[in-house]
Amino acid sequence: xxxxxxxxxxxxxxxxxxxxxxxxxxxxxxxxxxxxxxxxxxxxxxxxxxxxxxxxxxxxxxxxxxxxxxxxxxxxx
Numbered sequence: 619x620x621x622x623x624x625x626x627x628x629x630x631x632x633x634x635x636x637x638x639x640x641x642x643x644x645x646x647x648x649x650x651x652x653x654x655x656x657x658x659x660x661x662x663x664x665x666x667x668x669x670x671x672x673x674x675x676x677x678x679x680x681x682x683x684x685x686x687x688x689x690x691x692x693x694x695x
Contacts (some may be wrong), residue, residue: 655682
């Protein structure tokens with residue numbers, strides 16, 4: 619059985635996004651939200667080439683970055 623490293627990288631980045639996004643929201647950590655946005659850029663670009671509703675996955679990094687901005691803005695006040 620052949621191991622495809624691209625598939626492993628895709629699932630590791632997707633899992634890291636989910637873990638960091640939820641952890642960043644619960645801990646209100648803007649750094650974790652930024653790293654989660656960076657981690658999901660590559661998988662979301664893959665789904666951007668789809669011809670169906672999965673094309674909306676490109677919004678996930680923007681969602682993470684917006685939440686990071688809002689957490690950072692509210693914490694500094």
